[in-house]
Amino acid sequence: MAHRFLIKEIALQAGLGVATVDRVLNRRANVREHTRIRVEQAIKDLETQAVNLANSGRKLIFDVVVEAPARFSDEIKHALEGELALMLPTIVRPRFLLQETMTTHQVVDALRSIARRGTHGVVLKARDVPEIAETVAELQRDGIPVVTVVTDIPLSGRVAYAGLDNRAAGATAAYLLGLGLGPKPANVLVTMSDEHFRGEEEREISFRRALRKHHPQLRLLDASGGHGLDSPTEQRVCSVLNSDTEISAVYSMGGGNVAILRAIEAHQQTPVFFIGHDLDRDNVRLLREGKIQAILHHDLRQDLRSACHHVMQFHKLLPASSVAPSSSVVVVTPENIPDYIAKRFRD
Numbered sequence: 001m002a003h004r005f006l007i008k009e010i011a012l013q014a015g016l017g018v019a020t021v022d023r024v025l026n027r028r029a030n031v032r033e034h035t036r037i038r039v040e041q042a043i044k045d046l047e048t049q050a051v052n053l054a055n056s057g058r059k060l061i062f063d064v065v066v067e068a069p070a071r072f073s074d075e076i077k078h079a080l081e082g083e084l085a086l087m088l089p090t091i092v093r094p095r096f097l098l099q100e101t102m103t104t105h106q107v108v109d110a111l112r113s114i115a116r117r118g119t120h121g122v123v124l125k126a127r128d129v130p131e132i133a134e135t136v137a138e139l140q141r142d143g144i145p146v147v148t149v150v151t152d153i154p155l156s157g158r159v160a161y162a163g164l165d166n167r168a169a170g171a172t173a174a175y176l177l178g179l180g181l182g183p184k185p186a187n188v189l190v191t192m193s194d195e196h197f198r199g200e201e202e203r204e205i206s207f208r209r210a211l212r213k214h215h216p217q218l219r220l221l222d223a224s225g226g227h228g229l230d231s232p233t234e235q236r237v238c239s240v241l242n243s244d245t246e247i248s249a250v251y252s253m254g255g256g257n258v259a260i261l262r263a264i265e266a267h268q269q270t271p272v273f274f275i276g277h278d279l280d281r282d283n284v285r286l287l288r289e290g291k292i293q294a295i296l297h298h299d300l301r302q303d304l305r306s307a308c309h310h311v312m313q314f315h316k317l318l319p320a321s322s323v324a325p326s327s328s329v330v331v332v333t334p335e336n337i338p339d340y341i342a343k344r345f346r347d
Contacts, residue, residue: 005046014042058317059091060120062308065110066098067126069193069228069255071280073098076125076149079300083308090317092308095119101227102126108135115139121311122146123304127196128153145314147307151199159314162307162326164298166199169329170206173251173275176294176331178215180273185217186248189237189264189271193228193254200253203277207251221245228255237263249273258282261291279332284345287334297338299327 011021016038023031024039064080066073077096084092097110107126112135114122122139124146126132136146136156145159152161177188190207192200204224211218223240226233233256241247247264250271257276264271274292276283286292302324309323332338 005043009046010039010042013046014038016042058089058315059093060311060315061118062092062094062121062123062311063114063119064094064096064098064123065107065114065126066096066124067100067102067107068098069100070098071282072228072255072278073100075278075280075300076304080123080304080308082301083305086305087308087312090312100229104129104131107132111135111139115142115144119144120315123307123311124148124153124158125150126153127151127194128198128201129196132156145311147310149303149307151197153198160307160310162303162310163199164296164303164327164329166202167206169277169296169298170203170208170253171210172296172329172331173203174207174210174215176275177218177249177251177273178211180293181215181218181249183217185219187221187246188218189221189223189240189247189250189260191222191226191233191236191250191252191254191256191260192224193226193233193256195224197254203253207253218249221247223260224254226254226256226259230256230259234259234263238266241267241269247271250275252276255280257286257292261286279337279341281345284337284341287332287337290334293333295332297330297332299330302327 007018007021007025011018014021016035020035021039024036064076066076077098080094108131111122115138122144124136125148133153133156136153136158139146140157146156148158148161150163154161190204192204195201208220211220221240223236226236237260241263247269248271250260252260252275255278275294275296276292277296279295279297283292283295287295303326306324306326309318312318313320313323
């Protein structure tokens, strides 16, 4: 009996033992007729499945362009690779360009290079500046969908944004700090990596608005602009601290939390309350050590699943109703670190 499948595949499809299938395929004696029919039907079913997979399965190339500190871009890469096996029958092959800092010119050149060599879609984390927005629009006009993740470029013509609600995140941080600090006047240090990352800017605007409304006794000190990198972030924090400035709390919107704490501790201070973003290796360790009290977490795997689904829907491989939603803000404390994160970063 001619076939192109492994015996164990046929046995699994037929619900029979491997030895039984072997007897049928080699036309040995003492095989019942209904057993032979089951094996023949199993082979036909496998052939049909193979044809359907060949017809419906697609190979898509996704380009992932991220400007972020390595600790965060590594999380994006890990999250996306964890989702790829769930995309079957579509096979997604990612190409990564992950850099800690990129000039506007470098991002524009990278996107245009991707367009020239061809791609099915771009997943992009970049600053919201006119030159990048226009380049995204160029790709859209060429039929290449762009999905922004974590931080948005809303006037670029991108097909979708996949990421947390940054305004809700900023308001949540203000609520938590208000609870933690109480009614007395206090200084709160705030840091963004770069004001042109719209996600962080939205967090900051919402945070300031909520504090003005509900906690006007809290005074903000801004140490933004360190790109989330340790050395420049530490320098920015040191530049706003002096012997007369007591920091009661920190809201870190752009990372570099080890450096922020190092700078504050160098001034012989310990914040009462520290809120950060994202469960990377540094932040999980700081949570466990009690140096950070809360992390505003969003599920990167869900966000990247949503990004992939938007590209697939653009190519009519998914109905719009099947596109995964973006993640919600989750407050993580030392007591509720998700198991999969705790296991991954177990020292």
